[in-house]
Amino acid sequence: xKRVLFGAATLLGTGAAVARWLAARGRxxxxxxxxxxxxxxxxVTINLPRExxxxxxxxxxxxxxxxxxxxxxxxxxxxxxxxxxxxxRAVPTGPMAILxxxxxxxxxxxxxxxxxxAKSILETGEVLRPEPEPAGIHGEPSAIQKTKTAxxxxxxxxxxxxxxxxxxxxxxRRQPGLRDRVLALAARRAPGEGRL
Amino acid sequence: xxxLCWQGVDELTVEQVPxxxxxxxxxxxxxxxxxxxxxxxxxxxxxxxxxxxxxxxIGHEFLGEVVEVGSEVRRRRPGERVVVCSIIGCGRCWPxxxxxxxxxxxxxxxxxxTDLLWGGSTAGIYGYSHAxxxxxxxxxxxxxxxxxxxxxFPVPDDVEDMDALFASDAVPTGWxxxxxxxxxxxxxxxxxxxxxxxxxxxxxxVLLGAERVIAIDRYPERLRMVERQADCExxxxxxxxxDAELRERTGGRGPDVCIEAVGLEAxxxxxxxxxxxxxxxxxLEQDRPIAVREAIHACRKGGSVFVLGVFTGFVDKFxxxxxxxxxxxxxxxxxxxxxxxxxxxDRISKGELKPAQMATHTMTLDDGPRGYDMFxxxxxxxVRVVFRPS
Numbered sequence: 295x296k297r298v299l300f301g302a303a304t305l306l307g308t309g310a311a312v313a314r315w316l317a318a319r320g321r322x323x324x325x326x327x328x329x330x331x332x333x334x335x336x337x338v339t340i341n342l343p344r345e346x347x348x349x350x351x352x353x354x355x356x357x358x359x360x361x362x363x364x365x366x367x368x369x370x371x372x373x374x375x376x377x378x379x380x381x382x383r384a385v386p387t388g389p390m391a392i393l394x395x396x397x398x399x400x401x402x403x404x405x406x407x408x409x410x411x412a413k414s415i416l417e418t419g420e421v422l423r424p425e426p427e428p429a430g431i432h433g434e435p436s437a438i439q440k441t442k443t444a445x446x447x448x449x450x451x452x453x454x455x456x457x458x459x460x461x462x463x464x465x466x467r468r469q470p471g472l473r474d475r476v477l478a479l480a481a482r483r484a485p486g487e488g489r490l
Numbered sequence: 491x492x493x494l495c496w497q498g499v500d501e502l503t504v505e506q507v508p509x510x511x512x513x514x515x516x517x518x519x520x521x522x523x524x525x526x527x528x529x530x531x532x533x534x535x536x537x538x539x540x541x542x543x544x545x546x547x548i549g550h551e552f553l554g555e556v557v558e559v560g561s562e563v564r565r566r567r568p569g570e571r572v573v574v575c576s577i578i579g580c581g582r583c584w585p586x587x588x589x590x591x592x593x594x595x596x597x598x599x600x601x602x603x604t605d606l607l608w609g610g611s612t613a614g615i616y617g618y619s620h621a622x623x624x625x626x627x628x629x630x631x632x633x634x635x636x637x638x639x640x641x642x643f644p645v646p647d648d649v650e651d652m653d654a655l656f657a658s659d660a661v662p663t664g665w666x667x668x669x670x671x672x673x674x675x676x677x678x679x680x681x682x683x684x685x686x687x688x689x690x691x692x693x694x695x696v697l698l699g700a701e702r703v704i705a706i707d708r709y710p711e712r713l714r715m716v717e718r719q720a721d722c723e724x725x726x727x728x729x730x731x732x733d734a735e736l737r738e739r740t741g742g743r744g745p746d747v748c749i750e751a752v753g754l755e756a757x758x759x760x761x762x763x764x765x766x767x768x769x770x771x772x773x774l775e776q777d778r779p780i781a782v783r784e785a786i787h788a789c790r791k792g793g794s795v796f797v798l799g800v801f802t803g804f805v806d807k808f809x810x811x812x813x814x815x816x817x818x819x820x821x822x823x824x825x826x827x828x829x830x831x832x833x834x835x836d837r838i839s840k841g842e843l844k845p846a847q848m849a850t851h852t853m854t855l856d857d858g859p860r861g862y863d864m865f866x867x868x869x870x871x872x873v874r875v876v877f878r879p880s
Contacts, residue, residue, distance in 0.1 A: 341584040373584055414596045417582045419562065422614075422636055423513040424599040425626050427543070 332387045335378040336405050338413045339369050347375040347416060354412040362405055377412065379405050492879065493547040493630035494858035499537040502859040507547060510626060510634035515562035518638030520554035520574060524655045525628040526849065527865045527875045528576075529685045529753065530800045534619065535862065538754055538776070539802060541603060541620040549629030549877075550576040550616040551659035553651055556642065557632070565639045572642040573835070574635055575827035576659040578614040578625070581640030592824035597636060598623045607803065612824065629858060631879045643831045646839050653838045655876065656686065656845035661834050662827040663798055664690025667749040668698050669830075670821055671796035675699030680736055680745035680788065682781040684712040684724070686848045686874050687798055688751035692720035695747070697842060704739065706732055708757070711871040719847055728759045736788045744790035753799030756780035769806055776803030786812050786820070797822030851875045 340347050344366050347354060353364040354377075362379045369376045381401040386394045394400035414421045493507045510519055528551050533539050556570045566572065578597040579586045585593035594613035598604065601611030603621040614636070617627020626633060635642055645654040664687050673679055679695040681688050684707035695703045703722035707713055713724040725735050736744060754777035757763055766778035785795045786809045795818055813820055837843045850873045853861045861875035 339584065341582065341587060410601070413583075414580075418516070418580045418596050418637070420514050420516060422580075422597060422599050422623075424624055425510070425513065425634065426508075427545075427624075 332385050333380070335365075335380050336402060336409060337376055337378040338409045339373055339376050340413050340416050341374040342416055344368055344375045347377055353379075354416055357405075357408045357412050360404060360408055362408075377409065379409055381405055491631040492855050493626070494549065494855055494877070495544075496534060496542055496546045496548050497544050500535055502535070502548075502862055504856055504858055505545070507545075507626075507630070510630075510632050512558060512560045513634065514636060515560040516637050516639065517560045518556050518563055518566050518635045518642060519558040520552075520572065520633050520635050520642065521557045522552050522554045522628055522631060522633055522879050523571070524554075524651050525549045525552035525630075525877050525879070526655055526660075527862060527877075528659060529687065530618070531862070532866055533754060533800055533802075535866065536755065539619050539621070541600075543620060543624075546617065546619070546624075547626040547630050548617040549627035550618055551655065552576075552616075552628035552633065553645070553655045553658065554628075554633070556638075559638060563638050566642050570642075571645045571654075573645055573654045573657045573831065574616075574628075574633075574642045575662070575825075575831060576616060577824055577827055578616070578623070578636055579640055579828050580637050581828075586640070586828075589826055589829040590823070591826045591828045600624055615824070629855060629877055629879075631855075640828060643835065646835060649835060649839050650846060652846035652849050652876065653844065654835065656690070656848060656874075657831050657834050657838065659825060659827065660686035660848065660874075661690050661838075661843060661845050662830040663687045663825040664692075664751070665694040665830050665834060666823065666825050666827075667691040667751065667796045667798040668694035668700075668747070670823065671747045671749055672794045672819070673698045673700050673747050676701045677746040678702045678740050678743075679704070679747045679749065680785070681705045681722075681749045681751060682785055683707060683751035683753075683799065684709070684716045685751065686845070688749075689716045689719050689848065689873075690843075690845065691749045691751050691798065692716055692722045693843060695749070696721055697837070700747075702739070704736065704745065708759070709868055712873065715847070715873065719844065732784060733788050740790070744788050744793065746790055746793050748785035748789045748793065748795045749798060750781045750785050750795065751798045752781035754778060754801050756782075756799070766806070775806040777801045777805050779805040779808065783807065783809055786816075786818060789816065789818055791816045792818070794819045794821070796820075800824075848874045849876045853877055855879045 348366045352358065357364055357379055361382050363382060364379045367376045383401060385401055391400060411421045491507060491509050493505055495503050495505045497503050512519065531548055534542060534548060553573045556566050556568050556572055558568060559566055577592045579591035579594040580596035583595040585595060592613045595611065598611055598614040600620055600623055605611045614623030614625055616625045668691055673695045677700045679700045681692045684705050688705060692703050692705045703720060704725060705716040705722055706725045706727055708726055708728045713726060716722060717724050725732055756778045758780045762780050766780060769775045770778055782797060789795050834843065850871060851861065851864060853875055855877050858877060861877065864870060864872045865875050
């Protein structure tokens with residue numbers, strides 16, 4: 295009897311929680327339903343005075359090459375200048391915005407990257423170039439490969455727990471794990487852009 | 491050139507890789523003289539740090555000789571012996587100008603990933619995943635150093651290679667824990683973890699005037715080493731109740747400053763180790779914060795806790811109630827090395843710091859996988875392995 299009562303209480307509790315969540319979905323201020331999303335300014339703070347960021351009101355490169363609205367304001371305290379931009383053309387909102395980001399077609403991505411690059415050029419004079427992809431590909435012919443030694447996994451970690459697939463001995467690259475795939479997908483909007 | 495490459499969980503190989511080259515005008519190419527293992531590399535080996543790719547060159551704590559500079563490098567010259575900070579700073583953004591170099595806003599070309607993970611981008615780090623810029627690491631014969639004027643520091647002639655090497659990471663990281671943890675004369679300081687960083691944090695606390703410094707670990711050789719090296723007390727956490735021991739040694743107050751130098755693979759003599767391991771492996775938490783919990787619980791009311799250990803994501807059973815109700819200050823950071831390195835080289839030169847003692851094993855790059863095996867499993871009393879590529 296106790297089991298039946300416990301089961302019924304669990305079911306009721308779960309049902310109530312799900313119903314509450316479903317009801318709240320319509321009210322929650324999620325990003326995809328934010329009415330300001332299509333008009334939102336993207337911004338970076340540059341550690342320079344306003345006259346050096348936008349001399350004579352001219353936006354810095356590479357922003358100046360884009361079809362964007364630009365404005366600059368003095369940041370509070372000694373933090374430099376807040377530089378803002380947003381695309382002039384319509385930007386997708388809601389689920390289309392998410393799809394656009396994943397496809398790399400959301401115009402805000404280009405603006406984010408341009409803002410970050412403008413900041414780097416103004417502050418340091420250059421945009422740091424990433425290094426070429428992984429240098430030492432496992433399995434390439436090399437005399438040094440003879441030294442290859444796999445570390446011994448500690449006993450406390452079950453073998454099944456090691457998430458990434460090990461590189462096999464035929465020279466295949468390691469396949470990324472689920473976490474890496476999710477991060478890579480989510481960050482497609484991001485490399486070089488920043489969260490602006 | 492030869493380099494030690496990450497291939498997958500617990501798998502390293504020595505490979506022939508292309509030589510680095512100048513990609514930006516402010517780069518320098520450094521010929522690596524010595525490069526050391528670091529506890530945070532173990533998180534890469536264990537698969538806890540995301541965005542690693544097969545073939546990535548690891549290593550971030552190193553000393554070398556400048557062999558080539560870009561056209562915009564003003565202060566560094568070929569032939570100089572330099573120690574390079576493991577964290578890359580541009581030197582001109584607001585965080586760098588305010589000596590918070592690990593928060594640099596221009597040195598991580600893949601900053602979107604850390605933006606996504608943490609809500610803000612952080613600095614690039616050599617050999618530490620594509621979330622931290624994808625820079626090639628220092629366990630190689632040569633390495634590219636961006637913004638060389640701000641990240642490579644000339645080593646005084648009277649400082650030996652093995653001492654200068656640790657000024658790249660372990661010494662400034664430990665110093666920062668004591669400095670930003672707010673150690674003041676008369677304080678009692680507790681340090682969790684007696685690896686190289688913990689030992690340096692303990693020594694820094696002594697030099698900053700702490701009345702008593704108590705270091706906590708489980709490896710007898712490390713406990714003896716920190717007693718000698720840092721001139722402090724030691725507690726073996728497998729032999730006693732750390733919380734009770736700290737209260738007994740501090741009149742019931744607890745330490746004024748607690749420094750956590752353990753990180754996301756923390757261990758414990760109690761059941762929490764199993765609990766956290768299970769949750770971590772089921773991805774219900776990313777990191778095991780056992781030492782952070784202990785530090786917060788042990789810290790005196792109104793005291794300070796500084797997190798030096800590397801953490802990546804979310805943790806469970808975080809004692810927020812203790813933090814709030816005891817009025818604690820909690821801080822953490824990757825090291826702001828550029829802030830401290832010249833001062834620390836000076837202290838090494840004067841003999842106040844002797845980090846070379848941590849180099850328990852020296853090997854060639856060819857022995858890299860074996861070196862990490864020793865380091866990971868603390869074989870033969872290993873505290874740090876130093877690779878000499880040439």
